[in-house]
Amino acid sequence: MYIGVDLGGTNIVVGLVDEQCNVISTKSRETNSCRGKDPIIKDIIEMIVEIKSESIEDIKAIGVGIPGFADKAGNVKAIINLKWKNVNLSEILEGKFKIPVAIDNDATVAGVAEFEAGAMRGYDNGVLLTLGTGIGAGIIINGQVFNGSHAIGSEIGHMVIGENFYTCNCGRNGCFETFASSTGIIKYAEKLLKEGENSEVINNYIKGDYSKLNAKIIIDAAKKGDSLGLKVFNRAIKYLTIGILNIMNIIDPEVIAFGGGVSNAGEFLLEALRIEVEKTRYNKDFPVPEFKIAHFKNDAGIIGAAMIGKHKIN
Amino acid sequence: MYIGVDLGGTNIVVGLVDEQCNVISTKSRETNSCRGKDPIIKDIIEMIVEIKSESIEDIKAIGVGIPGFADKAGNVKAIINLKWKNVNLSEILEGKFKIPVAIDNDATVAGVAEFEAGAMRGYDNGVLLTLGTGIGAGIIINGQVFNGSHAIGSEIGHMVIGENFYTCNCGRNGCFETFASSTGIIKYAEKLLKEGENSEVINNYIKGDYSKLNAKIIIDAAKKGDSLGLKVFNRAIKYLTIGILNIMNIIDPEVIAFGGGVSNAGEFLLEALRIEVEKTRYNKDFPVPEFKIAHFKNDAGIIGAAMIGKHKIN
Numbered sequence: 001m002y003i004g005v006d007l008g009g010t011n012i013v014v015g016l017v018d019e020q021c022n023v024i025s026t027k028s029r030e031t032n033s034c035r036g037k038d039p040i041i042k043d044i045i046e047m048i049v050e051i052k053s054e055s056i057e058d059i060k061a062i063g064v065g066i067p068g069f070a071d072k073a074g075n076v077k078a079i080i081n082l083k084w085k086n087v088n089l090s091e092i093l094e095g096k097f098k099i100p101v102a103i104d105n106d107a108t109v110a111g112v113a114e115f116e117a118g119a120m121r122g123y124d125n126g127v128l129l130t131l132g133t134g135i136g137a138g139i140i141i142n143g144q145v146f147n148g149s150h151a152i153g154s155e156i157g158h159m160v161i162g163e164n165f166y167t168c169n170c171g172r173n174g175c176f177e178t179f180a181s182s183t184g185i186i187k188y189a190e191k192l193l194k195e196g197e198n199s200e201v202i203n204n205y206i207k208g209d210y211s212k213l214n215a216k217i218i219i220d221a222a223k224k225g226d227s228l229g230l231k232v233f234n235r236a237i238k239y240l241t242i243g244i245l246n247i248m249n250i251i252d253p254e255v256i257a258f259g260g261g262v263s264n265a266g267e268f269l270l271e272a273l274r275i276e277v278e279k280t281r282y283n284k285d286f287p288v289p290e291f292k293i294a295h296f297k298n299d300a301g302i303i304g305a306a307m308i309g310k311h312k313i314n
Numbered sequence: 315m316y317i318g319v320d321l322g323g324t325n326i327v328v329g330l331v332d333e334q335c336n337v338i339s340t341k342s343r344e345t346n347s348c349r350g351k352d353p354i355i356k357d358i359i360e361m362i363v364e365i366k367s368e369s370i371e372d373i374k375a376i377g378v379g380i381p382g383f384a385d386k387a388g389n390v391k392a393i394i395n396l397k398w399k400n401v402n403l404s405e406i407l408e409g410k411f412k413i414p415v416a417i418d419n420d421a422t423v424a425g426v427a428e429f430e431a432g433a434m435r436g437y438d439n440g441v442l443l444t445l446g447t448g449i450g451a452g453i454i455i456n457g458q459v460f461n462g463s464h465a466i467g468s469e470i471g472h473m474v475i476g477e478n479f480y481t482c483n484c485g486r487n488g489c490f491e492t493f494a495s496s497t498g499i500i501k502y503a504e505k506l507l508k509e510g511e512n513s514e515v516i517n518n519y520i521k522g523d524y525s526k527l528n529a530k531i532i533i534d535a536a537k538k539g540d541s542l543g544l545k546v547f548n549r550a551i552k553y554l555t556i557g558i559l560n561i562m563n564i565i566d567p568e569v570i571a572f573g574g575g576v577s578n579a580g581e582f583l584l585e586a587l588r589i590e591v592e593k594t595r596y597n598k599d600f601p602v603p604e605f606k607i608a609h610f611k612n613d614a615g616i617i618g619a620a621m622i623g624k625h626k627i628n
Binding site: 069078125148153155159162245246249250252253283285 | 488
């Protein structure tokens with residue numbers, strides 16, 4: 001039995017996970033990120049103690065997924081949104097629980113969940129792209145997590161692929177995630193609406209309140225044939241395809257899985273991507289990766305975290 | 315002792331290489347690419363026979379670097395410029411010489427040479443970028459050649475990073491190599507000159523004959539402070555940096571080595587890149603790879619080829 005911790009910007013979720021990636025039980029508390037690291041770590045420890053007491057089997061290892069960077073030793077190097085820098089979290093948890101603790105980036109951890117028991121199961125080389133507020137990536141190469149020589153790679157969301165009308169959070173222009181994340185989709189729809197383009201379908205939902213715009217409303221409008229919805233969706237597909245072809249040209253994976261809010265578009269998204277990739281790729285007789293929707297939704301974080309704990313002892 | 319074969323678009327070079335990557339002797343013939351595969355393979359075999367007869371030690375393996383793609387079994391999948399498709403070259407050579415034969419992409423093979431005995435020696439994770447007619451890449455991850463699950467990765471030159479004023483050979487727009495290869499540099503200088511911008515330094519060389527433009531003339535002009543030369547050089551640095559930051563964000567290597575004609579600019583190139591990377595990268599406290607000029611010039615192909623042969627038997 002393993003414990004997986006999903007430290008998010010909004011919630012901390014701790015789960016008991018068995019060898020087969022089944023989630024036995026979970027606990028959740030609000031992160032309340034502004035309160036600083038010590039009370040958050042205290043909460044994590046208390047939740048691990050609680051969930052540990054529910055397990056009739058020994059806990060072999062703990063894994064933690066964080067919305068930031070950890071070094072190879074499992075210490076947190078930086079979580080920008082929580083303002084954490086150089087926090088020896090694995091040392092603290094190992095000292096407390098006397099079992100191995102592994103820490104890695106949340107998208108990497110979600111990639112591990114998909115590789116162990118989800119959409120990338122059975123493949124040796126795969127990339128999970130989480131199309132949410134930003135774009136996260138979990139890369140598996142030869143059956144192993146890949147995140148670079150200092151564990152700061154796999155940041156595919158900040159790969160520059162063109163020029164965009166707004167600047168990325170990272171301060172640069174043209175990052176993949178500014179074109180193809182939920183945020184990128186919403187911002188482009190808002191831009192068109194503010195420039196006077198009309199969409200009855202979308203306006204029925206938002207009634208002039210741009211803060212109500214979300215990727216689902218826009219993609220649903222595209223599904224209904226709404227011209228503004230289609231224009232925004234097609235632009236996202238164009239740039240998603242540029243990013244995917246870059247991934248194919250560099251990493252050449254067997255499978256690419258899509259998670260995050262945008263992936264709820266399901267087959268509508270995959271089919272559009274398959275067509276655009278086929279249309280624009282170079283060597284038409286070379287193999288193309290499988291495109292799949294990620295299997296896990298909210299549980300990816302705790303399952304993947306538990307599995308990086310498991311990998312640490314195996 | 316090993317034999318390395320460098321099959322290029324212009325010349326075929328075959329070399330005798332020892333365990334320590336020393337080139338003992340070489341033979342060269344013109345590729346004469348239009349004559350088709352059979353006479354070229356015949357030449358390769360004859361040259362191997364000749365060079366083998368010069369070795370007093372046994373030849374343990376043969377490696378071949380090709381300007382195209384090979385599959386994991388060592389067969390040529392495609393060499394676009396030579397119009398080769400699915401040629402079982404390793405089978406032919408193994409049948410003839412009864413020793414192991416390895417085949418890989420020329421930039422990958424050059425990366426292996428730099429990793430074994432050149433600028434990337436002593437690092438476990440590195441990327442060689444050859445800035446020539448195009449941009450080739452040789453990726454080493456955890457001390458191993460990395461070229462993807464179908465051996466069609468590592469094509470960093472075709473990573474799209476923006477929009478350019480001309481289309482890439484591959485049919486797409488915005489490929490890295492259209493901005494930062496010799497070709498990209500020459501095309502932009504030609505465009506500016508044709509648009510009426512003047513450069514005394516460059517015109518002294520080319521005297522209105524655009525076919526005389528090359529990367530050396532342009533970068534030398536930049537070194538002398540020529541404003542057109544600097545404009546072209548700075549644009550190449552801007553986009554090289556975008557490509558490098560993408561590589562850092564995805565692969566996070568310890569070292570990036572630069573080969574090919576543009577790399578003859580040496581420290582002038584490296585220093586400009588270090589400044590631009592420092593200025594535009596995101597997490598300023600994260601490590602940056604070492605930037606180095608590749609060690610091998612013309613010999614990279616035969617040394618690296620010999621070494622992939624060596625790897626095949628070890």
